[in-house]
Amino acid sequence: MRRTISFFLNGSEVNVTLKDHMRLIDCLRETLNxxxxxxxxxxxxxxxxTVLVDGQAVNSCLYPAPEAEGKNVLTIEGLQGSENRLSFIQKAFVELGAIQCGFCTPGMILATKALLDSNPDPSDQDIRAALQGNLCRCTGYVQIVEAVKQAAENMRGPE
Ligand code: FES
Ligand code: FES
Incomplete structure (x- = not known):
């Protein structure tokens, strides 16, 4: 069965026709490019x-696309700073060397956003707990944790 759903993707409403069992990741990558x-x-x-659905980090490979109906979905494409520049989280990952091949990075960054939106001053332990479902095969987690701390600092601004 096919159905048409609408949801908000990176701030804009989209309508997509999809099969009942389509995964959100396929809807994003294949239908919406x-x-x-x-x-x-x-x-x-x-x-x-990882993408955010109504502010919560979810694994889009397990998330049925029809469940996004009426919700707000944020992907890495929607995360930008002002004037199309990098967001403060992306900037911190670049500056702290928390990226190598970059395959894990969109998911890491969105999981970081979900964390910082609910906890602007996370401890190392909070960061490791929030990112425990995000695996990186190349960078090592020390730089990633440092980047999240830097992003939190950037977000809070000068003390
Ligand atoms: S691709 Fe979804 S958790 Fe690995
Ligand atoms: S930077 Fe390559 S998997 Fe994380």
């Missing part, structure tokens, strides 16, 4: 496919 969201394991284990 937003390929910033990556598929690693396809089984909810790696976090590469």
């Amino acid at each position: 937003l390929t910033g969201t990556k598929e690693g394991c396809g089984e909810g284990e790696c976090g590469a496919c």
Whole structure:
């Protein structure tokens, strides 16, 4: 069965016709051509496919696209600073060397956004807990945790 749903994608309303069992990641990458969201394991284990749905980090490889009906979906394409520049989170990841191949990065950054939106001053432990579902095969987690701390500092501004 096919159906048409509408939801808000990176702030704009979209209407898509899809099969009942389509996964959100396929809707984003194949139907809507937003390929910033990556598929690693396809089984909810790696976090590469993380997007935010109504502010919550979800694995889009496990999330049925029809469930996005009426919700707000944020992907890496929607995360920008002013004047099309990098967001403060992306900037911190670049500056702290928290990216190598970049495959895990969109998911890491969206998981970071979900964390900082609810906790603007996270401890190392909070950061590791928030990112525990996001795996990185190249960078190592020390730089990633440092980048999240830097992003939190950037977000809070000068003390
Ligand atoms: S691709 Fe979704 S969790 Fe790995
Ligand atoms: S930077 Fe390559 S998997 Fe994380």
